[in-house]
Every structure is written in C-alpha cells, then in structure tokens.
Amino acid sequence: MFIFLAFLFQAALGFLQVRNFAKHYGQLRRRGRVLIGRNPKRLQAGTLLLIALDGNNVIKSCQVMKGITIFAHFKEIKRFNGQSFIELVTDYTQLHQENRLIRQCLLNAYQTLIKYQNGTLAERDFSGQTNFFELPLVTYFRSKINHFQGRLKKEGIMK
Template structure:
C-alpha cells in the first residue's frame, strides 16, 4: 500500500477521535453547567487506564441531599452521561461501602460515588487540595532518583 494512503487514514482517524472527544467534553460541560445552576456539584472519578473509567456527578443541596445524579462510564469517546435516579434523595454524608444503594452498583460506580463523597466532605471542611497525577515518565525518573540515593547511602554507610 501507498504510505500516503496509510498516512491519510491515520490523519482522518485522528480528526474523528478529536471531534468525538470534543463532543464528549461538551457533554460534560452541558451536564455540569445544568447541575451547577441548581447548587453544589460533587464530582466523583474513577479513572480507567485499561478498564472503563467512571465520572459521577451529584447535584447536592445545602443539607447534603442528592437532588440529581448523572454518570458517564465507558472506555471509548462515545460514552455519554446518563441519569442515575437511584441516588436521588440520598444524603452524601451517609454514603458508605455497605450502603444498600451502592451494594447494587458495580465496583467502578461504588468507587466513583465514594470519591465524590470524599471530595465533597473535604471541600465542605475547606481543606481540599487538588493533586495532579504524576506522568509515567516523571514517575520513572523519580524511581531512578530514589534508587540512586539508596545505593549512594548504602555505599557511604559501608565506607564509614
């Protein structure tokens, strides 16, 4: 096959992926904006590297009662938010791993719901700090640096 033909296919696939990714971001912004107009929004995440990822949005009133919930779960850029009415009426403070509603959900949904509760409680206390994940390349560099320091300390201890 012609290399230009393969390059054109790759370019078209990249453009389609970019377009669908932007539609997914627009879907998130639309749902989040609608929920935000009604009050506070608790966002729970369970990122997926190989398995599907999950984002769970809770619209929460001043007392902590969940008014509305929507969830996006999937591995592809075709995933969209879907209503989760079983969470409506629950109190975000009372969610736990053994809550009857959470026991009926899959593991990813439970993790996302508990993450939403954790973040909500930290924000409510006023001590929430967003942590940025370390990239795999940076993580490898940190691991090598730690190994180097470990070897250096072993040799300096022996020579003393």
C-alpha cells in the first residue's frame, strides 16, 4: 500500500512539474520562438534551458531548470538577454565561462536550431541525447581532416 501511495504522490508532483514547464514555455512563446536545450541525466542533476529568440536570433529571455528531483523549478538567466544566440554559442571564451550543464544545454539548443534551419531534424533529435561529434563545427573539421587524409593517400604519403 505504501509503494502505491508513493507512486501516486510522485505522479502528482511530476504532473505539477510538467504544468510548470508548460506555463514557462507558454510565457516565452509569446515573446518569440523558443529553443529548448536539454541535458537529461538519470543520477545527476538534469538541466532544461528555455530560450526565447526574436527574428534575428537575439535572446529575449532565458530560463533554466536544473535539479535531480521533481521539485526543480525554472529560474531566469538575465545575463543572456540581448545577446545574439549564435555568437554566444560560437564564442569559446564566453561559452566556457558557463558551467558544464548550461554549456551542454546551449550546445544542444544550437544543434537543434541548425538542424531545424537545414530541414534535417530527425526523430532522434527529440531523444534528449547530445552527440558532440554531430555539432556543426566538429562536422566541419572532420570533413577537412578527411579531405586532407584523402590528399595524403593520393600522394602516396599515407596508406
């Protein structure tokens, strides 16, 4: 009986957390397009980042929810307001001033934005898993390395 009551209590609190997410998403959606950056973890603090952008990809508002339990709530991050989202995620020094969880969420949101703009968004993009090796900058450098290796093989320098 105790396990059943604990399950019901957890389900009720989970419902409240989803309602909290919907409320904050709706508020940001009224301000512009909303990017969602995810970094879900099972045994560590998971992080969810909501970023409202205007038509020029300038951040109008940003909110973060991080925590291990269902008691986590959204908090506003004002330091990003007014910044270009693209410049924020592509500026190494500024990006690495953020903690690892926020940085991973920003990169996840950036990856989703690029795939959306290119029309290559797939079902696996909604799984919440961020693959560092599929980020645009990494993909670009990987293609350059492959091209360079091909030239070395063609010249007979590399097998």
